[in-house]
Amino acid sequence: MLLEPPSVTVLGADPVHRRCVLNGAAFQQDAITSLNGWQYAVFYASLPPPAASEPLFIHLARRELPHGDWEVLVLDDYPQTVDDGHNTVQLGICPGDGTIHLSYDHHCDILRYRHSIPNLAARPSEFKWTPALFTLTLSYLPGLPPSHAPFSYVTYPRFIPTAQNLLLTLRDGKAGLGNDHLYLYSPSTQHFSYIGAHLTGLQSNPYIHGLTYHHASRRLHTTWVYRDFVCYPGWDDPQDTKHKQQAGPNGAENNHDICYAYSDDEGHTWKNGAGTTVADMMKKGETIANDAEGITAFAIPKGSGLMNQEAQAVDKDGGVHVLNRDTLDGTHMWKHYYRSPGGPWTQRALRPITPGSRRGRLAVTNNGALYIILPDSTSATMQILRATPADDYATYEQVWEGHGVTGEPLVDSARLEREDVLSLFACAAAGDGKRDVVVMDFRV
Template sequence: MLPDPTYTVLGCDPTNRKCRINCYAFQQDAIVTFQGWQYAAFYSPLQAAAEPLYVHLARRRLLEPPHNQPGGWEVLALIDYPQTVDDGHNTVQLGISPGDGTIHLSYDHHCDVLRYRYSCRNLALKPSEFSWTSSNFTPTLDCLPGLPASHEAFHYVTYPRFCTVDSDLLFTLRDGKAGLGHDHLYLYSSTSGHYSYIGQHLTGIQSNPYIHGLSYRSGRLHLTWVYRGFVPYDGWDDLADTKHKQQAGPNGAENNHDLCYAYSDDLGKSWGNGQGKVIASSGSKSSTIDNQSEGIVAFRIPKGSGLTNQESQVVDLDGGVHVLNRTSLSPGSGGNSSGAIHWKHYHKAPGDGGVWVEHPLRPAYGSARGRLAVTKTGDILVILPDADKGHMHIEKSTRSSGYADHRAVWSGEGLWGEPLVDLPRLEKDNILSLLALADTRPPGHQPGTKSVVVLDFKLYK
């Protein structure tokens, strides 16, 4: 069993919104450690005000002398950009470029113009030399540095993500609406300080791909996703239409289908399937992955099976790929439903041609998505929320078992949202840092207010 965590409060979660805007599974790195400092990004109002919300960025030194305990959090608010749209898609994303120490943020999108800013060089490389102030960041930009604002994909952005690759940083986004969209990939060079456009790596045919994440290990970029088929509705082809921005329907999760996989050994210029065959490369006839690309489907899962979008993926220390999702299908049933929806741990063995297997987990109550994480010893942690009751459960799947076992190791109450994990800290220090919402409150706020918190579990004695 895991010991109970310590937790610290970063700020107040918004109190008067219909839609939650913090702690969503598609925030790939809302909490991340870099060179001994931990960073977290979230939305919060100022003081006790309800509106508007502002992007808040927090940092702390993890080994503060003389006792080598984490230092206190420093939190800055970027008050030049008020966030006012009540939409759960409009989260904030965080990325750090190792080569030049720049911190990157992208925020407030649901089929909107790109909103992005980044810091001065060396802010994360030499943090003790910089005061923690908004003056270290650019204003909100409508383009990526080095690319023009006229770049077509910047006009209709949803779900941006960052992914660290060696000294540089990848950035991806969806261009288009639910059920009718494509994914684009960009590379930030820490040497030049500019982005280059890699291309439209995922193309939806009367559908759009929803990625579980981008994972980079040992020179290989891994990508898993599900498709959402498109259902036409009145006004869908009207450029002024906004019905697709509602939280559910007409193109909702009931139209999700198939779990797919591809990888790239050249940072997205070409892609191979699970059998090691190149299926897309720049300058070739097939320059993008689409629904008909050979060998991309790991599990054929029909619509209406409970499959969700953007749950979680990680790559283990040996290069095996792990995906968390949920379905109502019984394992090995050939597509027959068991009725109840259960989380599933899907696992692909390392290497080209590695076999995919699935492991059923506990029932999935509610729509809140879970998280996967890799420990320092190579085990997999599965963090599962029960959003209806404010419970959170952690299970462990061991490297020694080939990830076939799953054992409950912790359960807690008063926790909400979709848990986010600091993957670098867990893998380096064997400390699990979770970003979540909790039934606590900062001084001066009303009882019942949820707070944005960090829970720290020590996985060693």
Template sequence: MLADPSISVLGPDPAHRKCALNGYAFQQDAIQSCNGWQYSCFYSPLAGAGAEPEPLYVHLSRRKLPHGSWETLVFDDYPQTTDDGHNTVQLGVCPGDGTIHLSYDHHCDQIHYRHSIPNLASDPPSFPWTPSLFTRTLPHLPGLESLSSTLLSYITYPRFVPLPSTGGLLFSFRTGKAGLGDDHLASYSPETHAYSLVGPVFIRGISCNPYVHGLDARGGRLHASWVWRGFVEYAGWDDPDDTQHKQQAGPNGAGNNHDICYAWSDDGGRTWRAGGEEGGEPIADLPAGTPIAKGAKGITAFDIPKGSGLTNQEAQAVDGQGGVHVLNRDCVGGEQRWKHYYRAPGGQWTSRALPLVDGSLGGKRGQLAISRGASDLYLLLPDRSSDTLWIQRATRAQGYADYALVWKGSGFPPTEPLVDRTRLEYDGVLSVYTRAYAGGQKKQEEGGEGEGEGEKKRKIDVVVLDFKLEE
């Protein structure tokens, strides 16, 4: 069993809204380390006497590892007002020039982006932690200003991917609405401090588009796994001003997800391959205008039909030997279960149902992490019906087939946990970003305006749990 973690509080979570904003599986990343310092981002109201719960603002924290205190700055020049769980904040750190990048508040919207001065993450002690280190909110990516009113005007699901082997940073994003979107990739250069467009990674198929579990760089190889989501036409779907798809309901939900697919790139996402053989089948050349298409040979790892309970963007991790791990859930074979889909380094896929935990349809998504030394797999699984977080371990020595419960804790409201993969490589500590009831109490009496008699509000914090893993 793992020892109980140390817990540090980043700040109060805005739990008054209908949609949570801190802690979603598609936030890659909300917590990340570089050069012995850790960074984390979250939404929260302004602090201080008389502060109102609305609007929300992006907060960015840093601390020196392993035990430093968090310093937090607030970007109070950008009020966030949209109550939509898609509009999260993403963090990226470029290892080559020490710049910190943020993208936030998107669901088919104009890009909102800002970045720091160079060397901020390369030499943190030299810089007092203030918002003046960053640009204002920009409606473009540096170097791609000409795309501000076209490609960068309809953004969802941005994510940053550090490339340790080259020192660069990738930025991926979807354009278009659910079921009718394309995923694009841009590359940030630490030499020019600017982005260049690599191209569309995925193009919509015949009424479908991909939902990516993750983009992970390991040993010079970039790995991507995803599900497809079909599209169902509805009244007004082809109106350019239509916003019905933003309501997080309707015919184009997760019930249309199908198949689990995989591809990899050895040149920073420019060309892609698939299939079981090492070397694989060439399937895409982005600079040449050939992205990954739905019918590409060898991309399908598992044929899973629509209506099987597959969720989108659950989790992916890559172990030290190049094995690829995907977390999702399906009802193939009978009962709806959380499943671990594993691609061994030689290319063979297996699928195993997880014991102990409820992976039924509609529950919060889990997360995966790989330990530094043993390259064991840790599966972080939020309970659907309680405030419990489960952690299971599957060992490399047993072919990742021995799922053992190694920690279980309560006091965590429904949240999709995130992990700091870069810290795992640095010092073997698993930092988990999640939400927790403030003071360890599930409920606190707080008579307030709009509450009925006997009603209770819940105070929730955004926290980081630090587990020391066995080496």
């Protein structure tokens, strides 16, 4: 059954004058989410004309579901000036106290973070939507000192709501030479605590597809690939910035292996797919290292077209889905890698792709239907495929194709699970060379 055309609402103008895309990147977890009947989205944009196109500022939008108008506030105290596609903005909401958290503008930079007053997302109709609801930019997480070492070299922050708490993960170090660190925000204290470096790269760094909390089982899942490090002149200079150039020698050609681990205690203890503990974060120095037992789901060598940070989702039964691509079948193919509840892993090809294509997205409904959103950067089109648990997700039906859509699509997973509405955050052509940041709502 094909999807009906989506309802499209515009959040604001995308900054097309920039070389790098900042709105819509696969590693933004999340740029759109919902809680308590309200939806939230975050993006960068210039101030309205006649203001100059630079700098950019964080725009945070909200609307009451299902059809409320978007309200947009601008955090104009922080100008974003770096033209680097890593420097996106992330949004997280703590279910326990309704605080909204933002982290932004990082590529091996000092932490930039702010949060709202309590209950803002718990009782949204009680608050006028203004910047005064948020702190200024902080270089630390409340409860931890600014001198905490990982805060000085941050890339890829992500927020993950659990039953009542909020997790934050971030990478320190540079491409091919870094670790992932995990923090827990408690609504009872309104502070963060440091859990530890749950993923440590040995002459490499892990690139996670995501951290997904499965509410029914209270299980936290993560999958990732490794990128091996290649030394270059000056790599060990503390002032080195060559690794920020978004080009070799530590590029995606050095990605290898799809790995998997899960936690039943919000990231404090990690197990492999067989249920063997591979890291107890309560023990000093324990971490998931490259050689941890049983973490490799698929052994994929370097130079096989494997992408970093593509997509991950967990279905209603606890099955784990990963979207990535490899060349092991002789053609560069998008693939659906799937771990049924309890195992084993399987993989199925979706279709040939053009090397360097934009990364896709996965989304799961409350009845287990899997939607695979595939962008094509060469033609500004986007396709949506659907698979179901009826045949263990073995059949892929194209249910929609649209044109003029760019970037890497993002999904409001919380709304999809509750309401069977697929809200996609994307960028869409607006004529005359302009582009809008939009939300596309599909009734599924």
